[in-house]
Amino acid sequence: MSANPPFRIDGRKALVTGGASGIGEKTVRVLHQAGASVVIADLNLEAAEALAADLGENATSIQVDLVDPDSVAHLFGSLDRLDILVNNAGIAHVGNVEETELEDWKRVFDLNVNGLFLATKYAFPLLLASGRGSIVNIASVAGLVAVGRRAAYSASKGAVIAFTRQLAGDYAKQVRVNCICPGTVHTPFVEGYLEKFHKLEKDEVRKQLHARQPVGRMGKPEEIAHLALYMCSDEAEYMQGAVVAIDGGWTAL
Ligand SMILES: NC(=O)c1ccc[n+]([C@@H]2O[C@H](COP(=O)([O-])OP(=O)(O)OC[C@H]3O[C@@H](n4cnc5c(N)ncnc54)[C@H](O)[C@@H]3O)[C@@H](O)[C@H]2O)c1
Numbered sequence: 001m002s003a004n005p006p007f008r009i010d011g012r013k014a015l016v017t018g019g020a021s022g023i024g025e026k027t028v029r030v031l032h033q034a035g036a037s038v039v040i041a042d043l044n045l046e047a048a049e050a051l052a053a054d055l056g057e058n059a060t061s062i063q064v065d066l067v068d069p070d071s072v073a074h075l076f077g078s079l080d081r082l083d084i085l086v087n088n089a090g091i092a093h094v095g096n097v098e099e100t101e102l103e104d105w106k107r108v109f110d111l112n113v114n115g116l117f118l119a120t121k122y123a124f125p126l127l128l129a130s131g132r133g134s135i136v137n138i139a140s141v142a143g144l145v146a147v148g149r150r151a152a153y154s155a156s157k158g159a160v161i162a163f164t165r166q167l168a169g170d171y172a173k174q175v176r177v178n179c180i181c182p183g184t185v186h187t188p189f190v191e192g193y194l195e196k197f198h199k200l201e202k203d204e205v206r207k208q209l210h211a212r213q214p215v216g217r218m219g220k221p222e223e224i225a226h227l228a229l230y231m232c233s234d235e236a237e238y239m240q241g242a243v244v245a246i247d248g249g250w251t252a253l
Contacts, residue, residue: 007233010035012132013082014232017066017119018089020047022187023138026225027086032059034229036084041075043089066115076122083130084232085123087116087160088138092153092189094197105152112156117163124175133175134232137164138224141183141247157181161243168241176240178231183247184209185219213248 014031018024020042028051032038037058042048048061064075066089076082090112093104120135127133142150143157164179171177184190190209198205210217227246230236245251 006235007229008035009084009229009233012036012084012232013039013079014084014086015039015041015079015082015123016086016088017041017064017115018043019086020044020051020061022189023182023185023221023224024086024088025051026221027088027228028059029055030222030225030229031084031086031232034233039079066119067110069118072115072118072122076119076126079126081130082123082126083132084134084136085119085127086136086138086228086232087119089115090138090140090156092150092193094149094153094193095151096149097151099149100151105155108152108156109159112153113159113163116160120163120167127175128171132234135164135167135175135177136228136231137161137177137179138228139164139179139181139243141181141245141250144181144243144245144251164243165241172240176232176237178236178239178242178244180224180227180231181243181245181247181251182219182224183213183245183250185221185224187221190218213250214253215248217248219246219248 014036016024016028019028019040028038028040032055040048040051040061041064043065045063052059052061062075065071093108137160139160140157142154143161161179164177168177194202194205
């Protein structure tokens with residue numbers, strides 16, 4: 001056993017997509033606190049800059065639109081090295097198959113699947129060169145079980161899980177690739193859903209969102225962030241191609 005404290009990633013360089021809000025923001029903070037220099041890559045430059053300024057040393061922000069291949073190429077072309085990629089940015093769509101138009105389907109897949117593919121592809125040479133490269137993909141319980149009226153979203157997260165396993169197999173000895181499937185996590189993503197679909201009964205529906213986890217509450221973004229830290233730390237060197245639910249018991253029942 002090493003005498004050093006566990007879960008330290010001092011000196012490593014980590015990039016978090018969608019790092020300016022919610023799970024991404026907490027992941028940036030946790031990785032930074034664990035010793036990494038962090039790159040906050042987000043469409044929302046203002047929020048990314050504010051977070052980088054708050055963290056101070058070893059934190060930078062850069063604007064990226066993950067659905068634009070040129071923008072993703074530019075992002076990774078600007079980096080000299082990279083050890084950790086957290087593919088976190090994602091959007092949802094509420095609707096069963098009848099309520100989902102091709103445009104909705106494409107919009108969700110464009111970011112959740114194609115954007116994640118592009119980030120991975122452009123980051124890959126850097127992660128291979130690192131010698132201890134690690135990818136953490138953020139999927140969802142919706143990629144594991146039916147959630148209800150999430151046709152496009154669940155299919156996109158299922159693709160993230162399958163892609164994680166393919167990568168982990170293809171590069172088993174070179175880059176570690178693992179996947180987190182959160183249950184409902186209280187972030188601006190959830191508040192945006194309440195505002196859009198349940199404006200008049202937000203408190204009631206928020207209570208229901210807490211209650212649908214067997215433990216009786218939504219997750220906190222920092223709880224997901226600490227699992228991401230574990231996955232990219234040396235303590236998790238034996239973890240490869242894992243798909244880990246962190247969902248208050250949702251998928252256990
Ligand atoms: N919140 C939940 O309940 C929950 C549950 C399971 C999985 N997830 C997944 O976790 C991830 C993060 O969710 P969150 O709740 O923290 O979301 P959020 O909405 O709080 O943050 C998402 C971030 O992604 C950025 N983003 C959006 N489009 C982008 C683009 N085209 N290019 C670059 N950045 C872009 C946004 O600006 C934002 O900062 C998503 O993949 C989501 O599917 C969330």
